Amino acid sequence: MTEARESAGPNGTTHARHAPGTPCWVSLMVHDTAATQDFYGALFGWEFQPGPARLGPYARAFLDGREVAGIGQLPPDRNLPIAWTPYFAATDADHTAETVRLSGGTVGVGPLDAADAGRLAIASDPSGAVFGIWQTAAHLGTEITGVPGTPAWNELVTRDTESVVKFYKGVFGYELEPTVSADFDYVTLHIEGRPVAGVHGVGNALPRDRGPHWLTYFETAEVDEAARLVARLGGRLVRAAHDSPHGRVATVADPEGAVFSLIHAVS
Template identity: 35%
Template sequence: MAAASEGTPCWADGTFADLEGAKHFYGELLGWTYGESQSEYGGYTQAHLDGRAVAALSPAMPGQDAPNAWCLYLASPDAAATTAKIHACGGEVAVEPMRVGDFGTMVLASDPGGTAFGVWEAGSHEGFQERLAPGAYAWAEVYTRAPERADAFFAAVFGYGVKQLEDDAVDFALYDLGADPVLGRMRMGSEFPAQVPAHMNVYFSVADCDAAVEKATSLGAQLRFGPMTIPYGRFASLTDPQGAAFSVIDGTTTGGEIPKVTEIA
């Protein structure tokens, strides 16, 4: 498998105070099984579907006051060069390029509006081994209160084209590499409580959105929005039992017309 092209979402991991609780929740909801926790990397634990790596879970590092949250990693052929662009474009870097054994090099950063994300320069670990199948990564969106700054930042750092949806009901943009959208961007309006920070909303694919919501809430999750059917699928946004936001989507159940888009960058 070739390493993903620059700017492509290539991996997702979650940090949780209760690692075993997170393993149980996502295992029951998404059908994940787990590899052995890697003690040399702080208990980092890969999740699998049929033996193929789809995500990872990890406890917070000792002394680190990190929220329970998902992190999406964007591919880079040169983590140091990408880090320089993040600095130059007004982002913040929490973890400068750090070699992770022979697996690759990671960076943790945030855009000028506070949306946290990761950068991954692949070594032996090239990222997702499965996408879109039920239980695997499907999509992600930048949730931000500063959409113009986010659009300019991500376009400058990763070379995305930016297209605005022509929809009066929502301020939403698509970030693309060539013809293919790779991320969405959603303006956080008054419907988001002030205590909800900007974040990267990660979607996992499910076979049946309504059934997944019922299962998730029975396991202690809270439904935040949906289920709702749009031209791209039927989705719902949730908060897991430890407060980490994520979404589920059934891409086979669609409805409505695909809105027009206007290229803005």
């Protein structure tokens, strides 16, 4: 799951330009941005600065002065699911968006310019899972990983891997590494031999109220304590902390219902 983490020193790994197809940013659209910033600030130590307002009020989250994520405000008349959305790097957002359409996906927003930061589109795969496309300009994306409070991994939770991995391979050129197991349906997506994301087929265990979706994992120093803090801050526990081959993991939701996972990854 967290094979995509590069080795990092005590201050984490700082990234330059992301290779096309690499998850390069995560963003959350909510109704109450002030309360959401308070929640993630208390949980991860994030500080916030205004970002491009092309899609409405938007703030970038910083950790030790480096950008890690974005939080924007939904229009009051839009009753959309509240969810973390990963953005994948693209050399040409317009070309990638057109490839999404030709491959059976849908482009719901854009492509459009986010001031001088870059060009973006928001799309969904044929199963309905939402993701973003980011063509960098002034804004390179997430600047640091490998330390608490930073995105560690992105994983598509879907009914079965076979139905969607061809789509992502066609759009982003991923190399595919299936996990061969009778009871575990998983494909790791690679760019130039490096694992960058995963696709987890869960069959009928897929939540009926969510459908296929991308799940973001955030690094934390102590998963159990972080999960308890989520509850104290008004969120809730979705799946209790447990050990996995990749580290200790818990799945939680913030006060507006956005689901994400906490992980203390093994080296």
